[in-house]
Amino acid sequence: MPNTRKSEGHRRPNRPVKKKFNYNPEKMENEKDFVSTSAKKMKDTSYDDIEIDIGRNNVILDFLTVFTFLSQCLKCKECDSDVRFTRTCERGLGFRLVIKCMCKKENCVSSSPLINTAYEINRRLMFVMQMLGLGLHSINIFCSLMELSAGFANNTYYTFLDNLLNAARSTFIQCKAVAEEKEQNMKAGNTETHLKAEGRLANFHHVPPLSESVQTAIRPVYEALSNDDLLQRCTGGNTQNDNESFNACVWKQAPKHLHCGVQTIEISAYIAAGIFNEGYSSVLKTMSTLGINIGPNSRHLAEKIDSKRMEAAEANMSEFAKKARIEKLFMQVQQNRMFEEEEGIMYGAGIAD
Numbered sequence: 001m002p003n004t005r006k007s008e009g010h011r012r013p014n015r016p017v018k019k020k021f022n023y024n025p026e027k028m029e030n031e032k033d034f035v036s037t038s039a040k041k042m043k044d045t046s047y048d049d050i051e052i053d054i055g056r057n058n059v060i061l062d063f064l065t066v067f068t069f070l071s072q073c074l075k076c077k078e079c080d081s082d083v084r085f086t087r088t089c090e091r092g093l094g095f096r097l098v099i100k101c102m103c104k105k106e107n108c109v110s111s112s113p114l115i116n117t118a119y120e121i122n123r124r125l126m127f128v129m130q131m132l133g134l135g136l137h138s139i140n141i142f143c144s145l146m147e148l149s150a151g152f153a154n155n156t157y158y159t160f161l162d163n164l165l166n167a168a169r170s171t172f173i174q175c176k177a178v179a180e181e182k183e184q185n186m187k188a189g190n191t192e193t194h195l196k197a198e199g200r201l202a203n204f205h206h207v208p209p210l211s212e213s214v215q216t217a218i219r220p221v222y223e224a225l226s227n228d229d230l231l232q233r234c235t236g237g238n239t240q241n242d243n244e245s246f247n248a249c250v251w252k253q254a255p256k257h258l259h260c261g262v263q264t265i266e267i268s269a270y271i272a273a274g275i276f277n278e279g280y281s282s283v284l285k286t287m288s289t290l291g292i293n294i295g296p297n298s299r300h301l302a303e304k305i306d307s308k309r310m311e312a313a314e315a316n317m318s319e320f321a322k323k324a325r326i327e328k329l330f331m332q333v334q335q336n337r338m339f340e341e342e343e344g345i346m347y348g349a350g351i352a353d
Contacts, residue, residue: 050284056295058121076101092152094119115291124292126160130267131283133255161263167289168270171282175274246276279306
C-alpha cells in the first residue's frame with residue numbers, strides 16, 4: 001500500500017506559506033511601545049511650553065451677602081468711616097468693584113483681568129461653552145438662571161467667535177501634524193500649504209467623485225432610499241457611531257442635531273484637529289492665544305483627559321477587549337433578529353413601496 005503521507009520538508013510550490021502568530025502574554029504585557037494610534041500620536045505631547053498661572057482661581061459668590069458683611073467689618077484708613085461696595089461697568093460676568101467712604105474717595109478694581117478692554121472671565125465662559133457645543137442662547141440662559149448677569153449681546157458674542165477662529169487657526173498651523181504634512185507635500189512636489197484640514201469653505205471646490213454614467217446608474221437607488229415615507233421612520237435617531245475619530249471630536253462641539261453656521265463649524269474643525277493630533281494641550285494653547293490665563297486646574301484637567309484617552313485606546317487594543325467586542329456584536333445581531341421576527345422589519349430598502 002503506497003504511503004500517502006507527504007514527506008517532511010516538501011510542499012507544493014504554488015501553495016502559500018501560512019503565517020503563524022505566536023501569542024506570548026508575557027511579551028505583550030512587557031511591551032513598552034504604544035500600540036494604539038492615539039497613544040503614538042500623543043506620546044510626544046508636552047505641556048512645558050504652556051505658561052501656567054499658579055494663583056489663577058475663580059469662585060462664585062453672592063455679592064450682597066459677602067460685601068454687606070465686609071462693609072460691617074471694614075473702615076476707611078483715612079476718615080475712619082464705614083465703607084460701601086458697589087458695582088459699575090458691568091459687562092457679562094465682569095464688573096468694576098467700587099469702594100466708597102465718607103471722604104468721597106473711590107477705589108476701583110476689576111473683578112477679572114482685562115484683555116485689552118474685554119474681561120477675561122467673559123472670554124473664558126464663551127470658550128468653555130463652545131467646547132461643550134453650546135451657543136449664545138445657552139450662555140444667556142445659564143447666566144440668567146444662575147443670576148450672574150443678563151447675558152451677552154449678539155455683537156459681543158460674534159466678535160469673540162472671530163477672535164476664537166483666528167486663535168484656533170493659529171494653534172492648528174503650529175500643530176506637529178501640520179508641519180509633517182507640509183514636509184510631505186514639499187517632498188512630493190505639491191503645494192506646501194495645501195493641507196487636508198485647512199482652507200475656507202468659500203474657496204473649496206469639490207471634484208465630482210463619480211462619472212456621469214455611474215451617477216445615472218445609481219440615481220434611482222438614491223431616490224428610493226431618500227423617499228420621504230422611508231426617511232420619516234428615521235426621525236429622532238442618530239445613525240453614526242460615536243467612536244474616537246475626527247468627526248466625533250467635531251460633533252462634540254457642533255452637535256449634529258443642532259444647526260451651526262459656517263464660522264462655528266470652522267472653529268470646531270480647527271479645535272478638533274488639534275485635540276485629535278496633540279490632545280488637550282492644543283486647547284490650552286488656543287486659550288493662551290486668546291489671552292486667557294491658564295490655571296493649575298485647567299492643566300490638571302487636560303493631562304487627566306489625555307491620560308484616560310491613552311489608557312482607553314491601549315485597553316481597546318488588547319486581546320480580551322477584541323473578544324468582548326466580538327461577543328457583544330454577536331449578541332446585538334441575535335437580539336435584532338429576534339426583534340425582526342416578533343415585530344417585523346421597521347426600516348429597509350423598498351419597504352415603503
